[in-house]
Amino acid sequence: MDINHLVPLAEAWDSGATDWSAKEREAYANDLGDDRALIAVSAASNRSKADQDPSTWLPSAVGYRCQYVTDWVADKMRWGLSIDTGEQAALAEVLSNCPNVPVTVTPAR
Numbered sequence: 001m002d003i004n005h006l007v008p009l010a011e012a013w014d015s016g017a018t019d020w021s022a023k024e025r026e027a028y029a030n031d032l033g034d035d036r037a038l039i040a041v042s043a044a045s046n047r048s049k050a051d052q053d054p055s056t057w058l059p060s061a062v063g064y065r066c067q068y069v070t071d072w073v074a075d076k077m078r079w080g081l082s083i084d085t086g087e088q089a090a091l092a093e094v095l096s097n098c099p100n101v102p103v104t105v106t107p108a109r
Contacts, residue, residue: 010051015081036071055086066098
């Protein structure tokens with residue numbers, strides 16, 4: 001098992017973390033304040049995902065995709081990270097097949 005950043009560090013960097021202080025980046029990398037930020041995954045899954053966003057990688061377990069993308073959006077919102085157009089299109093496509101479930105977010109910054 002690996003511990004995986006739901007939103008990879010490289011993706012966070014590309015989505016706005018480049019403007020953060022070293023302390024903010026460290027807080028993101030070690031975020032224990034939200035159970036969705038760091039997840040246990042198989043080593044194979046972690047390596048196949050690498051630093052990709054939902055426009056190029058989704059979990060192979062179709063039944064987990066709704067949870068994955070809602071957690072992705074929550075993590076991005078929690079940290080004030082941007083979502084690019086390709087990512088947004090992929091998220092919208094998955095979410096169009098998901099139940100309308102409220103997602104709560106506590107801002108980290």
